[in-house]
Amino acid sequence: MRRFEYHEPATLEEASRLMGTLGQGAFLLAGGTDLFVEIRERLRSVAHLVNIKRVPGLDRVEWSDRDGLRFGALVTAGQLEASADVAARYPNLHAAMRALASIQVRNRATVIGNICRASPSADSIPPLVADGASIETFRPEGGRSIPLAEFFTGPGRSVLEPGEIAVAITVPPPAPGSRRAYLKHGRRKAMELATVGVAVSLDTADGICTGARIALGAVGPVVLRAPQAEAILTGSRLDAATIEAAARQAMQECTPISNVRSSADYRREMVGVLTRRAVTQAMEQAA
Amino acid sequence: MTKTLLELTVNGEDRSLAIEPYRSLLDVLREEAGLTGTKKGCDVGDCGACTVIVDGQPVNACLMLAVEAQGASVQTVEGLQPGPDELHPLQDAFMEHGASQCGFCTPGILIMAKHLLDQNPLPTDEEIRFGLSGNICRCTGYTKIFDAIRTAGRRMAAAKSQSVEA
């Protein structure tokens, strides 16, 4: 570890002000499970940590039929994993939470921290993008709500401004007949960073797919949607041939890179396999 | 750098420790509180050797600042024994089954297993495997660890049902 100054603001106003006055070496601390690693491995030079854990009201998971799911900046992955509402209504998000790091890490890691770090392989992002989530922020001059799909600008980068703090995620309630799944590809069954992650969120009525959203993780600079693959599914009966065609299309809609975890070609191939399997699994789950 | 006074409960005992705010809970437990049973295997949350229970939740003590444990209740491997001459059923079972070889992962795995059995005294094999997925053991191949947890769970459940009947 390296030394840093530590701050524990009591309010978002104070946190935001601190971040503004302390400048570039200041980082916001929520869960810390990524940040401490980056400090220890000298990937980030941190002069100040601003811990928002004492800020009240950020640790709740709420569900309502009308507004859907809302959870605050201090909600941990473990909390979402344990939420019966999430398990029942957002099985893709639930699966992503169970696949994220370890139980111990999930008890500290915040979901919004996982999102704000803006890693293309972050498990929490694909299901939330597929489910049409938005992120609410705090700014001294007034917060805003940003669709998650528009939040990321590149690996590790987002539209958050200096002093702006992400405070909550909202996810619309699933329509009746909604089908969801998240599949993660890794070499091991746990403690993995996704080689590829695929989330699907399908709306169905009378056996017809009325809407489809596919989000692809770890195969581009940000989590990507696959609009043309979605279009293939939409209006279909989700028969095997259509699913296969959509999976092949999704392979064309990603832009993977090669690194130590996998080659770009393999990632692209896995987008096809995982998309097909995720759609199939989503439909089987419902039946 | 100024120190902060950290007040917390460790294994049921109230402790006040003057600490630098940049120190991890792991370093403070090992170096300030004198509890070296909790091990540092990676210091980045990947191995689980430093697993402790904070306010009922298992966490990696390396991924938490000690100041964040202000007012918390922390349980480490040193707090597992029910009494000075008594072992926790898990400790007994680990010895019996040869579930500890080099022993470096053992404190973290015992804590994780205790949490698992407290929630679910008779876990399935799948649940045991899932429950330990954040704890690396490099010596045993895990087989003996699974055996020990099953044995301890059965004994704990039997003891519980006996005490209920009585």
Add this chain to the structure above:
Amino acid sequence: MTKQDFRIVGKSVKRQDVIEKVTGEGRYTGDYHLPGLLHGKIKRAEIAHARIKHIDVSKALAYPGVKAVLTHHDVPKVLHYGSPHPRSASCTKDQYILEDKVRFWGEGVAAVAAVSEEIADEALDLIEVEYEPLPAVLDIDAAQQPGAPLIHDVGPGGNLVIPPVHIERGDVEAGFAEADLILEGVFEGGRPVPTYMEPNVCVADWDGSGKLTFWTSTQTSFMVRGALAEVLDLPQNKVRVLVDHMGGGFGAKQDLFQHEFLCALLARQCRRPVKMEFTRKETFIAGRSRHPFRMWLKQGFRKDGTLTARDMKIVYESGAYGSHSPGVTNVGTASATSLYRCPNVRLDGRAVYTNTPIAGAYRGYGVVQTYFAIDIQIDEAAERLGIDPAQMRLLNAVREGDIAPSGHPIVGRGLEACISRGIEAFDWPGKRAAGRGDPANPAIRKGWGIGCEMHGSSAYPGIREQGNATVKMNEDGSVTLLTGAAGLGTGAHTALAQIVAEELGVTFESVSVVHGDTDVVPWDIGAFASHTTYLVGSAAKMAAADLRQRVLARAAERLQESPEHLAMVDGVITVQGKPGQTLTVAEAMGPSRGIPAEHLIANGTYMPTKSYSFAAHFVEVAVDTETGIIECRKVVPVHDVGRVIHPIAAQGQIEGGIQQGIGHTLTEDYIIDRSTGRSLNAGLVDYKMPLSMDMPDIDTIILEAAPDPGGPWGAKGVGEDPIIAIGPAIANAVHDAIGVRFHHYPITPEDVLNGLRQKQENA
């Protein structure tokens, strides 16, 4: 061997060292916090090959809290062995503590001691190093090119660590002429690392008399003492090396590491104790790996499956220093004379330097590589000749009287026993006749495979080893065993205590083990090469037998009987034919009626012969033909260990070895960027060891098929063996599942998909 009723040997008694492990009270080196302790850190090069033009530590020295900084200007200039086995004549002295040269990315170039770990870490950034880059040699091909840049100016030249090892028996050309089938292939293996859970750590403390006390996590404390004394120019009685509990080693903690010298030097300079603890990343960068290798193998077979000739050339990649390459190359090359009997062999083994991290000793020492290749090619031959793979192995298995790699005759028919038992226990014929599909998932193909291995107990004759033990009888009848063998977590100390209790005739609980203090315990070469139970166990048994005579002599005096008429069982001495007349060992030893208490002590020194342990591993895999992911679902390992001392500890060794072997074969590879020499996955997320959810069911079977006269009651080693056979067994099972042969490890999902595509194109 006469049948004997054992009271303690062969029973899974509670391991003596484990109570401390489950309570958290066991002291590991990193748990020592001495008053005034300073923390040391190493500045590591970020270049693979360079000369240091200039190194400026002034800013680091001026940093508040920094107590000392050492560079190559400040340390003794003594050429030393990385692998501290000075009795092994083949070792190459090729290392300095610090030098003005960098030979791999991550090599230490300076060291800092400061009042806290954080300050020491921060001070590293303030050390300025100016490098003159040298052309880096980053793989074995580049290293062996004529005119390749030389990494060392010692050694035989051409980037060879030692002169090539050449072994020839029979007439290879004649053997191939007899063959009906000749197979030829190239095999390769990656860079698995042991990844013990306890990162390397040491604490150095000098006293006023100039004596160094040195706690360190090592398998070879006497070697550490010897090397430290040599480099620091001290007599060995001024260096005391201590190691209590150890968080694993698997072979790799038997090198002398740069940080160990630096820690001692920093402590001497600061006149304060210094601790140096690796980060997890450093255990990769500055630790030791298995040797990556490439091997060309050609074997000839008759139609009936009999091997007629074997021609092999293997190149081990040593990395930047020689470390254990001499031993690995010798042992690995010689191993290819055996396993499957072959009258005509020609073997060439070499180790070459590259500008990559250091390969050292790791469980399976050079043999993992050769048997991986041989056992896959045997499987191919069986397939080509239409012979059942298990029968093919039975036909060719080495047996009683064959010449072992060490040159000794093999005792018994251990390998055949393992294969035969496994065929039955695994239901090999039934499995092989079953369908490869999985009704639950059409993408899955199942397959079954076998791998075999043998491994010597002790490093003899490569190293002229000896096992030593001292057994003391205390005046209250309790017994103290002193051993120099390290307790790296295997349970070997418990096995030694069992052996002493059994031979002496006392209870297991009355024996306690003292170890890990070079000032106190008898000399030991180190806990490696499956040596402790076999070699030190034999010495302990000799010492216990001697002590038993002395105890009985004293009791005889007490009882006024002849010692030959006395027996001692579980600490109770009885007189033949006089059932009423008994004496406990405590009564016999304690003072009584004018006879004072007496301290009895006995030493055992055992010079080994050589024994071999055997195993056959039977595995089931499931291959996802869409993702390429291979899942190892079931393993039935059958091991012949001669005589099992502690069944659960032996099983634990086997199951843990299988875990590591599965990792090496499927997911583990420490990857070095072949353009820069930088490591790409020095951490536990991207270096992928199998974890709880990845482990197969393992049904371990231990046989006492071929006891060895050299071990205690026939016992042989078990530590190295289990990591060897699992690799080829998996590769062979994958072939059985999908019809694709892989000649390398790890077999990645991408390899599987590419292999399936290739197969389709060929069809």
